[in-house]
Amino acid sequence: MAMLEVKDLEVNYGVIKAIKGVSFEVNEGEVISLIGANGAGKTTILHAVSGLINKAAGSVTFEGKDITKLPAHKIVYMGMSHVPEGRRVFAQLTVLENLKLGAYTRKDKTEIEETLKKVYTSFPRLEERKNQLAGTLSGGEQQMLAMGRALMAHPTLILMDEPSMGLSPIFVEEIFNIIKEISASGTTVLLVEQNAKKALSISDRAYVLETGNITLSGDAKTLMNDESVKKAYLGE
Amino acid sequence: MSFLNYLINGVSLGSVYAIIALGYTMVYGIAKMLNFAHGDVIMVGGFVVFTLSTRMGLSPVAAVLISIVVCTCLGMTIERIAYKPLRSATSLAVLITAIGVSYFLQNLALILFGSDIKLFTSVVKVKPLVIADGQITITGETIVTIIACMIIMIVLTTFIKKTKAGQAMLAVSEDKGAAELMGVNVNATISLTFAIGSGLAAIAGVLLCSAYPSLNPYTGSMPGIKAFVAAVFGGIGSIPGALIGGILLGVIESLSKSYISSQMADAIVFSVLIIVLLVKPTGLLGKKISEKV
Secondary structure, eight states: OOSEEEEEEEEEETTEEEEEEEEEEEOTTOEEEEEEOTTSSHHHHHHHHTTSSOOSEEEEEETTEEOTTOOHHHHHHTTEEEEOTTOOOOTTSBHHHHHHHHTTTOOOHHHHHHHHHHHHHHOHHHHHTTTSBGGGSOHHHHHHHHHHHHHTTOOSEEEEEOTTTTOOHHHHHHHHHHHHHHHHTTOEEEEEESOHHHHHHHOSEEEEEETTEEEEEEEHHHHHTOHHHIIIIIOO | OHHHHHHHHHHHHHHHHHHHHHHHHHHHHHHOOOOTTHHHHHHHHHHHHIIIIIITOOOHHHHHHHHHHHHHHHHHHHIIIIIGGGTTSOHHHHHHHHHHHHHHHHHHHHHHHOSSOEEOOOOOOOOOEEETTTTEEEOHHHHHHHHHHHHHHHHHHHHHHHSHHHHHHHHHHHOHHHHHHTTOOHHHHHHHHHHHHHHHHHHHHHHHHHHSOEEOTTTTHHHHHHHHHHHHHHOTTOHHHHHHHHHHHHHHHHHHHHHTOTTTHHHHHHHHHHHHHHHOTTOTTOOOOOOOO
16 A cells, blocks of 8 residues: 555646646655646645645545545644745744754654754754754755754655755755655655756656646656656756 | 833833733734734723622632633634634735724623723732832832733743744744644644733733723723834834833833823824834834845
């Protein structure tokens, strides 16, 4: 059974049908990418999965439980964390306060401390700047904070929305290395990216999204060599 | 020496404004709405204490505690019934609803208690402090008000800085969606904010009525508006701003009454607001939102 199963998902913005019946699944331990152009509906799908927006039709099942109608704050408790597009760190709070909010769903203080140590090991920069206001960090550092914050919840599945957006090439490289590490440590990853080449290079499988529909799916390596994918998304 | 007397009176009045302003500023910061019914919760707090203490002879402390509970519940009920259904409505719709709630509370009090002014028996039993050979007299009400304001500020700041619920409030005030992704129940957080604000309004009501012992259904509206001015003055959304704005406003009002004209005092207070907003639109401690992208 898949860890996350999305079935015939439809999402409307007013009268506009943004997602027109999308189905996909994520198995435990996988890195799955949703790739597609701007406006294809990638972010909308993630928002629908994590409960931030209402679904018009379809169902979302997470670890065997139907979460279609659950609000976002309850889904987090089940072990799904969402790193939103544009980072959305709490700018007026310090780095440490942001990270602690990431562990909002957890009670055991010593366990939280352990996770904090792990996050600091993955992102040494966050430890250096733990008392700095999050709003004063650079874009790349904010992305690290957003990822660290999500990891603080100790999720089994992490959704990442455009983690490389607007970052310098060095940071992009670093962010993708960290995603690989997150995956290696046993967390399942659902990744949304415009940087299709990078995304496919670290993914097991991928789904190609076009104006609210999945048009192609399969093994990431196969998709990388697919002529239409190459033309449309890899710039070759 | 009379200057010092006026100044102390001003700080005391300002402390009441500050306590009321906290309710405005917290609700604005977290729910992004102006709760114009907030002033009338003060009046409700006053009437609860009046009924229990002055009329029924209950001990003042018990009456004040019951009043805080009543107002806390009232605030949460108002939020649940009147504002929550409008969560995704335009801010104008919410504002009009708040004004409606304000009139509703005033008229309810009018039906229950009539329009005549009630004489409120002060709940403060502290003796006045006379210093400098009797040239300065600080009333018990003044002492209690200023101390209460300081305690409230310290407790509230600590609560927000140190507790999970407090941090959740800050998170919701910055980004509701991101807060929800942390597992924060946004509706419960907004409800908590109304509860705290309204509980503080009850305290403010009691302090206000103890210092100025007359009570009628409109008692809360002018202090409510002035506290709103204080909140904007200090920078709406900012808790230290509410304190500074409230106290400055009280001092300006007290000094204007004493040295310029008691009729002009309110006009002067509102003029100060206009000037501050012209010079610094975000208020004294208002946050200038600048984020790196």
